[in-house]
Every structure is written in C-alpha cells, then in structure tokens.
Amino acid sequence: MDVDPLPFEGDYFGEYEPGFFDDATVEEVPDSPDSDSDEESDEFIPPDSWEPPIRGVPVHSVSCGPEDPLEPLPGPAIPSHAQREAIERTARVKTHVVRFRSTGAGAPMPPGSFSEAAASASTYYAYMSSVDATKTGNPYAPFKSRLDWQVARWGKLRGSGSTAFTEFLEIEGVAERLALSYKNTRELNKLVDKKLPNARPQFRREEIIVGGEAFEVYARDVLECVEALFGDPEFAPLLLLVPERHYADEDRTIRVYFDINTGKWWWATQKEIEKTNPGATVIPIIISSDKTQLTVFGNKTAYPVYMTIGNLPKDIRCKPSRRGQILLAYLPTTRLLHITNKAARRRMLANLFHGCLSQILEPLAAVGLTGMPIASGDGIVRRGHPILAVYVGDYPEQVLVTCCKTGECPKCPVPRDEVGDTCDTSRPLRKLQEVLDALDTLDEGPRAFKKACEAIGFKPIAQPFWANLPYTNIYYAITPDILHQLYQGVVKHLISWIREAFGDEEIDARCRRFPPNHHLRHFSKGISNMSRVTGKEHQDICRILLGLIVGLPLPNGISSVRLVRATRAVLDFLYLAQYTTHTSRTLRLLDDALEAFHANKSIFIDLGIRDHFHLPKLHSLDHYRRSIEFYGTTDNYDTQYSERLHIDMAKDAYRATNKKDELTQMTKWLERREKILRHEKYIAWQMLPVTTHLPPPTVAAALPQRRIEMTRHPSVKAVPLDHLGERYGALYFRDALSRFVVQHNHPEYTRAQLERASASVYFNFHKIPAFHKVKFWLDDPHGFPDADLRDVIHCRPICQNKYGDDIPGRFDTALVRLPGVELAGVQGFCVAQVRLVFKLPDKAMPELFPHLPVAQQPNHLAYVEWFTPFDATAAHHGLYKVKRSIRGRARLASVIPVEQLYRSCHLLPEFGPVAPRDWTTYNILDACPSFLVNSFSDRHMYKLMY
Numbered sequence: 001m002d003v004d005p006l007p008f009e010g011d012y013f014g015e016y017e018p019g020f021f022d023d024a025t026v027e028e029v030p031d032s033p034d035s036d037s038d039e040e041s042d043e044f045i046p047p048d049s050w051e052p053p054i055r056g057v058p059v060h061s062v063s064c065g066p067e068d069p070l071e072p073l074p075g076p077a078i079p080s081h082a083q084r085e086a087i088e089r090t091a092r093v094k095t096h097v098v099r100f101r102s103t104g105a106g107a108p109m110p111p112g113s114f115s116e117a118a119a120s121a122s123t124y125y126a127y128m129s130s131v132d133a134t135k136t137g138n139p140y141a142p143f144k145s146r147l148d149w150q151v152a153r154w155g156k157l158r159g160s161g162s163t164a165f166t167e168f169l170e171i172e173g174v175a176e177r178l179a180l181s182y183k184n185t186r187e188l189n190k191l192v193d194k195k196l197p198n199a200r201p202q203f204r205r206e207e208i209i210v211g212g213e214a215f216e217v218y219a220r221d222v223l224e225c226v227e228a229l230f231g232d233p234e235f236a237p238l239l240l241l242v243p244e245r246h247y248a249d250e251d252r253t254i255r256v257y258f259d260i261n262t263g264k265w266w267w268a269t270q271k272e273i274e275k276t277n278p279g280a281t282v283i284p285i286i287i288s289s290d291k292t293q294l295t296v297f298g299n300k301t302a303y304p305v306y307m308t309i310g311n312l313p314k315d316i317r318c319k320p321s322r323r324g325q326i327l328l329a330y331l332p333t334t335r336l337l338h339i340t341n342k343a344a345r346r347r348m349l350a351n352l353f354h355g356c357l358s359q360i361l362e363p364l365a366a367v368g369l370t371g372m373p374i375a376s377g378d379g380i381v382r383r384g385h386p387i388l389a390v391y392v393g394d395y396p397e398q399v400l401v402t403c404c405k406t407g408e409c410p411k412c413p414v415p416r417d418e419v420g421d422t423c424d425t426s427r428p429l430r431k432l433q434e435v436l437d438a439l440d441t442l443d444e445g446p447r448a449f450k451k452a453c454e455a456i457g458f459k460p461i462a463q464p465f466w467a468n469l470p471y472t473n474i475y476y477a478i479t480p481d482i483l484h485q486l487y488q489g490v491v492k493h494l495i496s497w498i499r500e501a502f503g504d505e506e507i508d509a510r511c512r513r514f515p516p517n518h519h520l521r522h523f524s525k526g527i528s529n530m531s532r533v534t535g536k537e538h539q540d541i542c543r544i545l546l547g548l549i550v551g552l553p554l555p556n557g558i559s560s561v562r563l564v565r566a567t568r569a570v571l572d573f574l575y576l577a578q579y580t581t582h583t584s585r586t587l588r589l590l591d592d593a594l595e596a597f598h599a600n601k602s603i604f605i606d607l608g609i610r611d612h613f614h615l616p617k618l619h620s621l622d623h624y625r626r627s628i629e630f631y632g633t634t635d636n637y638d639t640q641y642s643e644r645l646h647i648d649m650a651k652d653a654y655r656a657t658n659k660k661d662e663l664t665q666m667t668k669w670l671e672r673r674e675k676i677l678r679h680e681k682y683i684a685w686q687m688l689p690v691t692t693h694l695p696p697p698t699v700a701a702a703l704p705q706r707r708i709e710m711t712r713h714p715s716v717k718a719v720p721l722d723h724l725g726e727r728y729g730a731l732y733f734r735d736a737l738s739r740f741v742v743q744h745n746h747p748e749y750t751r752a753q754l755e756r757a758s759a760s761v762y763f764n765f766h767k768i769p770a771f772h773k774v775k776f777w778l779d780d781p782h783g784f785p786d787a788d789l790r791d792v793i794h795c796r797p798i799c800q801n802k803y804g805d806d807i808p809g810r811f812d813t814a815l816v817r818l819p820g821v822e823l824a825g826v827q828g829f830c831v832a833q834v835r836l837v838f839k840l841p842d843k844a845m846p847e848l849f850p851h852l853p854v855a856q857q858p859n860h861l862a863y864v865e866w867f868t869p870f871d872a873t874a875a876h877h878g879l880y881k882v883k884r885s886i887r888g889r890a891r892l893a894s895v896i897p898v899e900q901l902y903r904s905c906h907l908l909p910e911f912g913p914v915a916p917r918d919w920t921t922y923n924i925l926d927a928c929p930s931f932l933v934n935s936f937s938d939r940h941m942y943k944l945m946y
Contacts, residue, residue, distance in 0.1 A: 076592040076599075084946035090583040095246035095256045100270055104279035106241030108380045109373060122231030122375050124685050127678075130197045139686040142195035144181045149683070151180060152188055156676045161656065192672050199678030200228045200326055203667035208332075210355040211348060218663050219329035219360045222307070223367060226283060226374070226386045229309050229326060233377030234681055239311045241281055241382070243267040248583055257582045257632050260284055260310040265389060265630040269471050273385055280371055281382040284310030284389035285364065286317075288642040289397060291333065294654040302650045302666075303331035305360070306642055310389055314636045320644055323677060327649045327670060330663055331356050350461050353400055357465035364388060368470040388472045392637045394484040395616060401466075402430075402474055403459040409616060411475050411623050413457060420618040423598040425591055425625050429475045431456075439467055479627045479637040480620065486574050487535040489617030491542060494570050495527070497609050498545070501563065502552050504528035509915045510548050515924050516810060517906040518792040519938040520544060522921065535640070542571060543936050547908030550877050550932065554607065561876045562603040568877055569596035575942045577624055580780065582633055587625050594621050707777055708898060710860055714769035714839070715796070721766055727797040728770070728836045729811065730863045732893050734763070737863075740895035741848050744858060765844050771837040771860065772796035776903055778940050791940075793904050795834045795862075808922035811835050815902045815944075816864065826945055831882050831905055831933065832864035833925060837898060860898040865891045870933065879932040880945065882907070903940070907931035 079087065133141040143149040155165045162185040169175050175183050182188040201224035207214040230239070243266035246256035257263055266282060273280040289305045307328040308317050317324040332352060339345040364386055374384035391401055395410075402410040409419060412427050438452040442462060453460040466474045499507060508526025516522055521540040530537065546567055554560045572593035579586060604610040624634070631637060649670060657665035724730040738758040742749065749757065776791040797809040813833050821828035839860055840848065849857050870880040885892040909919070909928040919927045935945035 076596055079589070079592075079946075084589075087583075087585045087589060088943065088946060090248040090254050090585050091256070091579070091581045093248050095248060096250055096252065098245040098247070098252070100243050100267065102270075102274050102278065105243075105270055105274065106281045106382065107279055109279075109383055122227075122233065122377050123379050124233050124377075124682055127197060127682050128686075131195065131679075131682075133686075139683055142191060145179065147178060148181055149679075151178060152182070152192075153676055153680060155185070155188060156192070156672060189672065192675055196675040196679055198671070199674040200671070201225055202671060205664070206359070208352075208356050208359055210352045215332040215334065215352060215356070216663070217329060217331060217356050217360075218667050219356075220326075221363070222285075222328065222361055223363045223372065223386070225307055225326050225328060226285070226309060226384070229307075229324070230283060230311060230384065231375050231377050232323075233685070234322075235312055235316065235324070236377030238313055238316060239376055240313060241311065243270050243282070255584045255629075257628055258580060259314055260389070260632045260636050263628075263630050263632045265476065266310070269387060269389075272471060277369075277371060277383075277385070279383060281374070281384045283374070283384045283386040285386050286310060286390040286392065286637060287328070287361075287388065288392035288637075288639065289331070290393060290639070290642055290646075292646040292650050294651060300654070300659075300662075301333045302654065302663075303333045304646065304650050305329045305331060305357070306645055306649070309386075310631075310636070314632070318635060318638070318641055320641075320648055323674075325641070325645055327645075329356070329360050330667070347459070347461075350400060350403065350459065351463075354403075354461055354463055354465045358463050361388065361465055361469065365468045365470065368472075388466065388469050389477060390479050390631055390637050391474065391477045392479060392481075392639055392642060394481055394639060395489075395620075398478050398481075402478060403435075403461045403464055404457060405459065407614075407616060408457065409619055410478050411620075414619065417614065420613040420615045423591075423594050423622060425594070425622050427622060432473050432475060435464075436467060439464070476630060479631060480577065480624050480634050481639045482578060482634055483535045483639045483643065485617045485620045486577065487538040487542075489615070490570060490621065491538050491574065492533070493615065493618075494567065495538070495541060495545070497604050498549060498563070498567065499528065500609050501554060501604070501607050502549065506552060506914065507548050509917070510911060511544070513909065513911075513915055513919050513921055513924050514544055514547065515813070515907060515909075515921060516794075517812065517934075517937055518790075518794075518904050519941075520906060524921075542574060543906075543938070544908070544934070546571060546877060546879065546936060547932065547934060550879070550908070551910055551912055553913050558603075558606065562600040564877050566597050566600040566603060569593045569600065571936055573597070573621060573624075575936065575939060577634055578939060579943075580633055580635060582628050587628060590625055590628075707779070708901070709775040709777070710771060710837075710898070711773070715772035716770040718767035719770045719838075721763070721768065724836060724863075728795070728809075728863070729865075730836045730893070732890070733836070733863055733895075736893050736895045737761075737763075737861075740858075740861070745849060745851065761848070763844065764847050765841045768838045768841065771839075774834070774837055774862075774898060774901060776901075778903055780940065780943075791903050793834055793901065795837055810922075811925070813867075813905045813907050813925070814864070815905045816896065817900050817902045819900070826870045826880060829902065830869065831867040831907070832894075833867075834862055834864050834901065835893075836863040837861070838863070858897055861895050862898050862901060863893060863895050865893045867931075877932070879908070879935060881910075881930060881932055883930045903944075904937075905941075906934040906937040908934045 131141050133139060138144075140146055140149040143152060159165050160168075165188075166184040166186075169180070169182070169184055182191055201220040203218045203220055206217050206219060208217050209215075229235070240259060240261040243261050245252075245267065246258075246262050248254040248256050260266060266284065270280065270282050273282065286308045287305065288307075289303070291301050291303050294300045294302050305328045306325050308325045312324045316322045334352075336345050336348055339348060368385055368387045371383040371385045373381050375381045391398075393401060396406075398410040399406055399408075404410050405416075407416050407419070408414075412429050414427065434456045435458055438449070438456055438458055439462075441452040442449045446460075449462075450460045464474075466472055466477075504526070508523075508528050511523040511526045514520070514522065520543050521537075523541075523544075527541055533541075546564070549560065549564060549567060552560060554563065570593075573590060576586065576590045576593060582590075601610075601613060627637075628634065650666075653666040653669050654662055656669045719727065721733065724733045730736075735758070738761040739754060741761050742754055742757040746753075746757070772795060774793040774795075776793075778789055778791050793812045793814050794810045795812065799807050799809075801807055811833055813831055815829045816832045818828050818830055837860060840858070845854075845857055866885040867882040868885050870882060872878075872880050907925070908931060909915075909924050910930045910932060911919075911928075916927070933945060935942050
C-alpha cells in the first residue's frame with residue numbers, strides 16, 4: 001500500500017504497434033440512455049386546445065371503417081380462447097413437486113464437524129449479547145432509550161446532512177431535553193462504529209496492478225458477504241436449500257418454472273457436486289454490475305458491483321427494503337485517456353475489469369469445490385458451496401464479461417452478419433472448453449495467444465475472472481435483460497419504425513384521445529416530442545401501442561396487417577417474458593410470439609424503413625427460453641433491480657460526502673446505514689413475544705385481506721336523485737335500482753315478474769351519498785405477487801380546479817364479474833362503464849329489504865352502463881371488440897353490488913383511418929361507436945384477457 005504505483009507500460013503483453021490490432025478502427029457503442037428524460041406534463045388540457053389540422057383526408061370523411069381483410073400470412077396464428085385457456089391453466093394449478101433424490105442435499109452438518117460459536121454467530125441471541133442487552137435488559141441498547149434510538153435512526157436514515165444534524169443538536173436545550181447519549185454527529189458516528197456490531201462485512205481498500213499500473217478498489221470479502229446474506233435471521237425460514245422440479249400435471253410432462261431452484265441449472269449442479277461431495281448445499285451467486293452517473297452535471301461516475309444469492313426467494317431479492325442485495329465492490333472508473341491507441345485502451349480497460357473481479361471472486365474457486373461451513377439465521381450449519389450462477393448486466397456489460405466483440409452475441413457464436421436475421425431458440429452456445437484451451441496458449445507468447453483467440457472469436461483477455469471458477473459456464477450465466485434488451489432495445493426500435501411508417505401527426509392525435517385509466521399514462525402532448533425516453537416511459541407507450549396503429553392506413557395502399565401482427569408479436573413476447581410463473585407450454589407461446597415477429601418483420605423492409613435486422617438485442621430474444629428453463633423466470637435476474645440499487649448504494653451515498661475522496665466516505669456511510677438497519681430489525685424481533693421470536697412476516701403476508709377498499713366517508717354526502725342524470729349520467733337510476741331491489745329480494749322471479757314488481761317499488765328517500773373512487777387489490781392469476789397490485793376506478797362528475805377551470809367528469813370502464821359463471825379468461829366477465837357508486841340510506845333498508853337479515857343486505861352499489869359481449873373476429877390484432885349495449889336509443893344500465901366490479905378496464909377506440917378532431921379524452925367513450933378491449937394495459941390484464 002505504501003509503494004508508489006508503477007507507471008503505465010501497456011497491458012499484459014507490453015507495448016503494441018498500432019497496426020497490431022485488427023479492430024483498431026472499431027468505435028465503442030455508447031450505452032442507450034435510460035434515465036434523466038424530459039418529464040411529460042400531465043396537467044389538465046382543455047378539450048378545445050390547439051393541435052395540427054388533419055392533412056390528406058377531409059374531416060367530413062372520417063369514420064370507423066371496416067377492418068383490413070384477413071390475409072394468409074406466415075408465422076404461427078394467435079391461439080384461440082380454448083387453446084390459450086388450456087395453456088394458461090397450467091401456470092395456475094398447484095404443482096406436483098419432485099425434490100432432489102439425495103436426502104443429504106441441503107441437510108445440516110453433523111455435530112462436531114463445526115464450532116458451536118460459528119453456529120450461533122448469525123442469530124439474534126448472539127447479536128443481543130454483542131450489544132450487552134442481556135445485562136441491562138434494554139432492548140434499544142447501546143442506545144439509552146427508545147427516544148434516543150429513534151432520533152439516531154432518523155439522523156442516519158432520514159435526516160439531513162451531518163452538519164445540519166449537528167447544528168440541530170447544538171441548539172440550546174435540545175440534546176438535554178431529549179436526554180440523548182450523543183451531542184453531535186461525530187459522537188453518534190462513534191457510538192455506531194464502536195457499539196453496534198457489523199451488519200455486513202467491512203470494505204477494504206486494495207490496489208490492483210494491471211499492466212504495471214495500480215488502481216484503487218474498494219471491495220468486501222465475497223465469502224463474508226455470502227455468510228451475511230445466508231445467515232441473516234430475517235431470511236432463515238425462507239431459504240431455498242435444495243433444487244426442485246415442479247410439474248403442472250401428475251404425469252410430470254408439463255414443467256413449471258419460477259424461483260431459481262426450480263430451474264435446470266441448480267439440479268444439474270447439485271448432481272455434479274453430489275458425485276464427489278455428498279450432502280452439499282448449493283449457494284448460487286448472482287452478480288450484477290453497471291456504471292452509473294453520480295452527478296446531474298459533470299461526469300462523476302461510480303462502478304458498483306452487487307451480489308445476492310439464489311437461496312433467497314425472488315420476491316425477497318427484488319425488494320430493496322428486504323435488503324437481499326449487498327454491495328460487493330466499487331470498481332475503478334478510470335477512462336485511461338492517456339492511452340492514445342483506442343484499441344489498446346479498450347483492451348486495457350477490459351483487463352482492468354477482469355483483473356479486479358478476479359481478485360474479488362478468487363475465494364470462490366476453492367470453496368466452490370470443497371465447500372465451507374455456513375450457518376443460517378436459525379443457527380443450523382450446512383456445508384455450502386458458493387458458485388457463480390448468474391451474471392446480470394446490459395449488453396455492453398455482457399460483451400465485456402464474455403470477452404466478445406461489440407455487435408456479436410455474447411452467448412452463441414452466430415456470425416455477425418446473421419445476428420437478428422432468423423429465429424432459432426435451440427442454437428448451441430459458445431463452447432467454454434475452446435476458450436479455456438485458447439487461454440492455455442498464453443505461455444506460448446502474445447501472438448500465438450492472439451491467433452488462438454481470433455480463431456474462436458474471443459478477445460485476447462489474459463485472465464477472465466470466470467476462467468477458474470468451478471461449475472461456472474459464463475455463456476449460460478449471461479441472462480436476459482428486460483430493461484435494455486426489450487424496453488430500451490427492441491421496443492425502442494419498433495416505436496421509431498411505427499412513427500416513420502404512419503407519421504407522428506396521427507399517432508399523436510390518437511394519444512391525446514385515449515380514455516384515461518389508472519394503469520395508463522395519458523400522453524396529452526403525444527409521444528413524438530419526447531426526448532431521452534426512459535424504460536418506464538417505453539413501458540407506458542407499450543400499454544397503448546397496439547391501439548395507436550389498428551385501423552391506420554399505410555402509404556400507397558399497402559396492407560397494415562403484417563405491421564399490426566409484428567407489433568402484436570413483440571408485445572406478446574414482452575408480456576410473456578415477464579411472467580412470474582412459466583410452464584413448458586407458456587414458453588411455447590414465447591417462442592410463437594418471436595416466430596410471428598420474424599415472419600412479419602419484412603413489412604418494414606417493404607416500406608423502406610429497414611435494410612436489415614442485424615440487431616444484437618433482437619437476436620438476444622432467442623435465448624430467453626433457455627435462460628428461463630435454466631434459472632427460472634426473468635424476475636430472478638432483472639437489471640431493473642440493480643438500477644434501483646444505484647439510488648441507495650451509489651447516488652445517495654455520494655450526496656452524503658463532501659465530494660473529496662468520495663469512495664472512502666461512501667463506503668463508511670453505507671456501513672453505518674447497514675448497522676442501523678440491522679439494529680432496527682433486531683429491535684423489532686425484541687418486541688415480539690418471547691415464545692414467538694420469529695422474523696417479521698413478509699410483505700406479501702401483510703397485504704390487506706379485502707379485495708375492494710372504499711373510503712369511510714362518501715365523496716358527496718347527499719346527491720338529490722333528480723340530479724343524478726345531469727351530474728353522473730345515471731339517466732335510468734330509479735328504474736335500475738327498482739329492478740335490483742326486486743331481484744335481490746326475489747332471485748327466483750322470471751323476467752316478466754321482475755318487470756311487474758319493480759314498477760311498484762317506492763323510495764322513501766330523496767338523496768344518496770356518492771363515492772367517486774373504488775380501490776382494488778388485484779390477485780395475480782398465477783398466484784404470485786404482481787407488480788401491478790393496486791387498481792382504481794374513478795366515477796366523478798364535472799368539477800373545478802383551484803383556478804376555477806372546469807374539469808370534465810371521468811367515468812371509467814370496468815370488468816364486471818357475472819354471477820354464477822366460472823372465471824376462465826374473458827368468460828365470466830362483461831365490460832361496463834361505472835357511472836355512480838353509492839350507498840342506500842340506513843332508513844331505506846327496512847323498507848326495501850324487509851325479509852333479509854342485515855348481513856345479506858347490500859352495502860355499496862354501482863350504477864353501470866353495459867357493453868356488448870366480447871367479439872373476437874379480428875385475428876390479426878387479437879383484441880376483443882365491444883360496443884354499447886343499446887335497446888332502441890337507450891343504453892342498457894343496471895345497479896349491481898360493488899363486489900361484482902372485478903377491476904378497471906381500458907378501451908381502445910376504433911378511430912378508423914383518421915381520428916375525428918371533435919373527439920377528446922373526455923367524450924371519447926360517448927362519441928366512439930366501437931372499442932377494442934386493451935389487454936396490454938398492465939400485466940395482470942394480459943394474463944386475464946385471452
């Protein structure tokens with residue numbers, strides 16, 4: 001550490017002549033921007049706001065014309081309802097589990113083969129003794145009191161900067177009146193550093209010498225990180241210890257995948273280890289790395305490396321609040337600009353990256369083979385084998401890790417000029433043994449080594465970090481990247497092609513006119529003016545993308561069917577790839593969607609938009625199925641998790657420093673924060689009854705039990721019945737409520753009896769309370785927690801904002817559950833517009849329901865206007881068509897219990913060739929004659945509507 005760094009002398013092989021590098025003229029491909037986009041304004045836009053006039057088609061000729069004629073097109077057809085129902089059912093049933101046949105796999109070690117101190121080191125009881133809480137009886141020790149602890153927690157987790165916190169405590173009387181054990185930030189930091197045990201391993205500053213130059217690296221011991229995660233008492237009852245095979249049928253023909261232990265990799269690895277070391281517990285190591293910008297202005301960057309273990313269920317690893325991820329290291333961010341030769345600079349940066357990770361992950365080489373005693377949070381010791389299983393990163397990171405060239409596939413040896421041309425999900429991967437053989441030629445000299453690497457398409461990196469790691473195949477370990485490959489890759493390209501095909505004017509006009517929905521962003525200014533679009537914004541565009549192009553004509557009379565089918569295929573692949581549970585049958589749907597896109601993508605060549613499809617991110621879709629089969633569903637290794645971790649472990653940490661020698665301060669800030677969080681969990685455990693000292697329940701277990709939430713008080717206390725038609729559009733409220741009352745009292749009545757009895761119903765009230773919002777908790781159709789759990793239906797009349805401007809009313813559409821029909825896809829549902837949610841006055845209950853007990857009397861009710869049953873005639877876009885249910889000139893309406901409202905439903909208007917300019921987002925549901933049910937509004941809806 002005290003030796004001066006050696007001057008730069010080239011990379012591993014010394015200096016090169018400029019002509020030595022064949023790829024000296026290849027430029028680096030910058031990362032696609034995925035953050036810091038311009039925010040779209042969602043403020044209220046008056047219905048008569050200006051927009052460009054219609055060009056090319058007279059306004060009076062706009063109409064919702066017929067669909068494009070169906071054409072015999074290549075590629076798999078969209079599955080019928082019955083076929084899709086049979087496939088989706090396999091992902092919902094209770095699985096048949098086959099555990100690994102060895103009874104010793106994941107079993108505890110026999111007594112005497114480990115020290116008892118190691119067995120108890122991870123438990124809360126060991127933590128209690130380390131803070132001397134057993135002597136004092138103070139659950140908040142080393143803090144004096146509950147208030148002392150809460151102020152410290154606020155100061156380190158939620159409070160302002162260190163200087164501001166010190167100034168607050170130095171206000172006369174504050175520290176004394178609060179009876180705090182510290183008077184400033186320095187004393188608090190000293191207490192945290194000295195009195196609280198380390199929650200996670202401490203960072204160590206190291207220097208890594210690459211090519212004769214020293215680079216500073218802050219890293220933790222990887223084995224200590226594994227012990228910290230595996231031994232966390234919060235995770236003890238949740239750990240996945242053995243591989244399992246799940247099947248949807250008793251015959252074990254339909255395989256089910258979700259967590260990483262249900263994939264083929266864990267089973268195969270366990271089988272190999274058991275041959276030489278029976279009784280092993282596999283600990284899959286998941287590494288992710290990505291550079292991130294620390295400053296809004298300037299170029300200050302950090303290069304964090306995160307680590308987690310596959311023994312934690314994926315719903316733990318995906319939540320930063322559960323602390324299932326750990327910051328393993330900060331890599332050097334030097335750009336080596338003093339190296340003028342670009343190829344030599346790239347080679348040096350690659351060697352630096354692999355040199356750093358080689359030193360950080362070196363302990364895994366020996367322990368992965370022999371194993372090590374490792375204790376879980378309940379004190380049980382097993383022999384763990386930590387093995388690198390998955391490496392998560394975007395495309396530039398994947399290229400860097402696998403040492404291939406930009407433009408090539410990091411997983412398979414497909415020729416560069418064939419990338420993205422065809423779909424082949426069974427293409428063989430790169431051969432690891434060929435790479436290892438090429439690395440063995442290093443002793444023969446640089447030219448022999450370079451020649452051997454060129455023969456197999458491998459960059460001549462001297463020491464790839466994964467070369468000596470046991471049971472690791474880096475070409476399998478590279479996994480799909482939903483954020484960068486799909487949202488910021490294929491979807492980004494597809495949107496630009498669609499805009500070029502149809503023009504921005506009409507697409508923006510349609511964006512402005514879509515009806516609102518809780519899950520959708522309303523693009524009041526269109527999508528053409530957006531810059532630096534983020535992955536989240538691409539996700540929002542995907543929710544309406546198909547509705548933007550259905551019915552739009554292409555230039556020169558070209559049929560748009562192939563373009564619609566290609567767009568539908570990409571969206572199908574996108575939503576299927578994010579399933580939380582997959583079966584071998586749903587994976588077939590994934591392959592069909594990819595094949596359908598490749599079968600119809602030629603439309604973009606015919607339109608002159610593309611000359612080729614040599615896009616590495618498009619080719620990467622070929623490998624999704626295999627990765628899901630090996631490592632479980634894509635939410636096990638999503639780069640969106642590491643993007644979120646940048647906030648807590650890089651950006652916030654940097655803001656807490658004085659911007660000088662920042663890495664030292666960042667690592668110390670993180671260590672103190674981790675200690676506080678660990679102490680918070682310990683105190684929560686202390687507060688539990690002595691007989692139930694178990695970890696707190698998971699977030700999923702804490703969700704509300706009710707599906708529907710209504711506010712305690714109504715939005716409007718008393719609305720006159722005579723005003724319901726004018727304010728809420730409930731034109732036939734009295735008739736609908738009369739029919740509901742009779743039907744609720746006499747469900748056995750025929751239609752004729754119902755009509756006669758409803759004519760004599762008398763209401764002894766003139767006003768009712770109205771509710772303008774209904775909230776839902778959606779159940780995942782596959783039985784797993786979903787990202788889109790919350791849903792809201794709005795039904796409010798016209799109102800005024802704080803400036804006195806009139807805001808038009810909003811009456812959302814919903815899926816209504818039909819009574820007595822089993823839920824299976826769209827069967828059992830009907831679309832309705834919710835006009836009014838209300839309660840009957842208490843005084844009316846005895847009069848309207850005289851023979852019903854209180855428990856059977858209705859509570860919240862909804863007045864809805866019905867749409868026609870689902871019509872699935874347009875096969876090229878696969879969306880269901882609905883219209884208003886009308887008898888004569890009146891809309892069919894009913895009063896139903898709120899419990900029949902299943903969730904919100906978004907309708908895509910059928911605009912025809914040009915969107916009428918008198919249609920707005922506020923009147924579109926009344927003006928448009930027909931709609932398509934949007935099955936892409938969110939992932940829950942996609943699983944439901946097939």
